[in-house]
Amino acid sequence: MFIAQQLFALPGIFALMLVDFSSLGSGSEAEVMNSLDSHPWIFLLTQGGGTIGGMLITLLLWKFMNKRTLKDLGFRGILKDLGFGLLLGALSIFVIFVLLYVTGNAKLLNTFTTPEFSTYTVTFLILFIIVGFSEEMFFRGYVMSTMANRGNPRWLMYVVSAVVFSLAHGMNPNVSILGLVNIALVGVLFAYMFIATNSLWLPIGYHITWNYFQGNVFGFAVSGITPHGIYNVSVEGGNDLLTGGAFGLEGGLLATLLIVLGYFVTRMYAKNKVQA
Structure with missing residues (x-):
């Protein structure tokens, strides 16, 4: 689930690189979060994407491991x-x-x-x-x-x-x-x-x-x-x-x-x- 969340958040990270690469280059988590916070659609793409990744993994585990509906x-x-x-x-x-x-x-x-x-x-x-x-x-x-x-x-x-x-x-x-x-x-x-x-x-x-x-x-x-x-x-x-x-x-x-x-x-x- 953690891996899926990171993978599905990548489009948002790439988008942030295009608009504010300096925040990523700083290496500071606070700088990255502040930059994301100032770009609401990119924040949604990152956080929402990661959340959707977790949701999909939950569904896949439920269907193929638990074998339930x-x-x-x-x-x-x-x-x-x-x-x-x-x-x-x-x-x-x-x-x-x-x-x-x-x-x-x-x-x-x-x-x-x-x-x-x-x-x-x-x-x-x-x-x-x-x-x-x-x-x-x-x-x-x-x-x-x-x-x-x-x-x-x-x-x-x-x-x-x-x-x-x-x-x-x-x-x-x-x-x-x-x-x-x-x-x-x-x-x-x-x-x-x-x-x-x-x-x-x-x-x-x-x-x-x-x-x-x-x-x-x-x-x-x-x-x-x-x-x-x-x-x-x-x-x-x-x-x-x-x-x-x-x-x-x-x-x-x-x-x-x-x-x-x-x-x-x-x-x-x-x-x-x-x-x-």
Whole structure:
């Protein structure tokens, strides 16, 4: 998977060489990331390409090694699950923003009536859709289904999926202990969504809008990644335990609270779905 990600990211690296070879020649990872960040379409080509590479390897392993179908991977059920996931992810971030805003821990630098749309608004929407599909296909669909097929207990499936998911974010910029704990917790939530609905659609939807509304609507960092929101939010002077500081909302206690609430909302949704 790692090799495939690097190979599929090469077109973006070649494109960056054409427009800003000096950043690659510097040998500095920070210089390269800054250059990528200033070229949103190349960033999408690099990061999105690498993510697609990982997704394709997941599908190939599932088909030829596990010898199972897409339906077995988790692409079953109704698209209503996707819609509810999209709504729940967006609402969770909105609630965190409102709580930070009314308590003075976050300041809005432009007004609600003057959103600042840009190329990043589109490129990161595409990127986070790809990321939502890819990460849920692997960490929930592939890992958990493979473990289930081999007779592992459910609690172990939850733990392994969540811990591996958290460790995969361990090299992100400005990472924090609470951030990794929250990523593990949201991994458990995604796993519960997958088990409760017997489908990947709900965690995919939640994953997409959880990321997108953080970084590209409200302008918070997403797991340490530079934000480009239609609204510009400053957390300077706020309590890092609540805001997550430079790592973003996932490094704060409000994210912990909303992740836990997400479990109860999912439980009610799944229960009503069964009764219907």
